[in-house]
Amino acid sequence: MPSAPLLCCSQNTTMKQWVTNQDGLDKLRLVDTPEPSQLNEGEVLVKIHCVSLNFRDTEVCMGLYGHHKTITPGSEIIPTSDCCGSVVKLGPETGDSGLKEGDRVVSIFNQTHLTGQIIEKDMASGLGLPLSGCLTQYRVFPAYGLVKVPSYLSDEEAACLPVAAVTAWMSINSFQPIGQPIRGKDKVVVLQGTGGVSIAGLQVAKALGLTTIITSSSDEKLKRAKELGADHTINYKKEPNWDEAVLELTNGRGADVVLEVSGAQTLGKSFRCVAFGGLISAIGYVSGKLDAADERINANVLALVRNVTFKGIINGPKDRFEEVLRLYESKQIQPVIDRTFEFEQADEALKYLFSGNHFGKIVVKVQ
Template structure:
């Protein structure tokens, strides 16, 4: 069996190695034949030794850097048949032990028990289903973290601002449109913004050409601001997100592609900014299994198909990660394993 591993010492230092096939399944465990894997920005950070803010991976240790997969159950361990059967097509949950409610630190550790898998709809390909564990659940929670299960946010009068055109933002755009929400999406590429329009984006903003994009958001919303912001930018975008969120709105802190730390001269008093507009500023580390299952039901009812920018062969996984890091993609990147 082959696998890609990293010692977290650089994207150019991934290694394709031989590995033993798993055996001796423990209580509640299942063996899954992986068909497809999708990549996330965190995977590049793991490879470069920069994914250290959760302190769940020993920097320098050898790890497989991915977190999304879809495959088929080929063998059941003792006690696993209550949840799954051989032949089930399944996707992994990002935080394996996070089954419901609020996440706690122990949920960041990965094992592969039967309860850490969800069945995927038949209409999705393996590659499409592999795009959902991180991007779809994160986007769903970013929009609906305070909404009860089965009662997602809806209505054309609700505005959602999506930053960038990576996996979570594009997935969030698809979800928001299916919910009937009004969408605003930003990018530095007019070409990508045209692609976003093709997915139904109501408004687009090129933040490179329009540095004061927060003012544009306020104008588009009649001065009210966006009800929900998927904050994917980080250090260089947060202050503007605070300025263009609706009073009583939600900023979901998802990513930091513009950096983790701002220059000292530009540091903001987040306390004051949150108070000014009575904002909820919430960190989103994916979501629990029951919300993933909710997402899958929604996807199936709306027949949403994830946007895949490009698919790489397994032997090209290192090139796939380099492509992801370049930022040239629109939507998700998939590695075809089988």
């Protein structure tokens, strides 16, 4: 028999949260709403300390994220998926969660994706759409949708991990059993751009001893990537045939893994510079969703030529999140934060993310 809900806050107490009707980055609203008043079985009340932003969040706010059939266009939602907070209250039947009041926790992206390959029903549990997200002062989570934070990480750093670190980890190790990541300087990873996932990928790859090549249109950003340990850098504005540069750097062999974050405008080159039998991890499409006018991508032929695996990466399960956290803790990896905004500036933070001028992650301090 289900336990009675646990009262956790006065219904007369209000909190602030950002909402969007998916109608533009200039139309987000900061509103007052009642704090959560009860917890059901298996639920946990979390006080949100920090939120980090992902490109996906800008699409949600602009009504461009159409990957969920359950979402009504224009419906109101709290955006963002990545947060760090502290446990305020535990509801009934949470004793086996390992959580206690005061624990620092981070959210997992798809709340029901706990192990193995993602299945379609897990997509209905995505934070920031289709579920309301984390840009709020308090939020109720299922206990299984939270992971404890390693003590060495600040709240701001921990908030950067749910999407960027897990996606980077899965992009490099999606076919490796838990506890057996690929390692060694003979393994090459190409990282496109200098956003959150790419920089997390650089840090993860270096922690595993892999050789890294990073691309960007900014010499200044490439210099910073070198300081983080990138073995090779390519400015694709100066070297538009960057795929040929990758082949030259690898003596014609190509890269074992390509983190493909740009999309249609770069996919053809990714196919041409991946090693025989290599992996292209399809993560994003920041360059757009349509191919260049002068190049139709014949993916089946490109995949056959080099026996390539082309795999979509939608983050990863909770157990792989806990796995990469162990790597972060063992190597004391500190996520790279470009800029931190106050809670009242969250709309400006999203606009800054959309501008593409950042290097690493953007964080909003909630409280």
